[in-house]
Amino acid sequence: MIKYSVHKIGFVNFEAIPSVKIGKLAVDINYKKKYKGIGSIMVELARGITEDLREIGVACRFITVDADTRNNPGVVDFYLKQGFKLNEKYKRDNTSMRLDIFSDIETLEEAGTK
Numbered sequence: 001m002i003k004y005s006v007h008k009i010g011f012v013n014f015e016a017i018p019s020v021k022i023g024k025l026a027v028d029i030n031y032k033k034k035y036k037g038i039g040s041i042m043v044e045l046a047r048g049i050t051e052d053l054r055e056i057g058v059a060c061r062f063i064t065v066d067a068d069t070r071n072n073p074g075v076v077d078f079y080l081k082q083g084f085k086l087n088e089k090y091k092r093d094n095t096s097m098r099l100d101i102f103s104d105i106e107t108l109e110e111a112g113t114k
Contacts, residue, residue, distance in 0.1 A: 066094035
């Protein structure tokens with residue numbers, strides 16, 4: 001329901017939910033050894049970018065990724081540790097996953113870190 005001030009003015013039907021997609025996240029084997037946790041840092045950067053977008057009024061509810069399990073069988077576990085959830089109904093070659101930014105923000109606010 002859309003509200004302007006305290007007045008209801010109607011419904012908006014979205015075909016899709018506004019999201020930011022991580023197109024390809026990979027760490028060269030040489031950097032993986034030298035800089036432990038660099039993949040997690042890159043996901044944190046994506047979270048920061050979506051927070052900046054939200055603050056200037058750009059709609060964004062999720063960060064999504066299609067995890068390439070053929071080239072990296074452990075990638076799903078990596079994203080699960082980052083807070084992503086599986087998109088069970090979305091079946092493609094890769095494993096579709098999402099991170100709900102709103103619940104991420106609410107968790108930070110509840111913890112008093114926001």
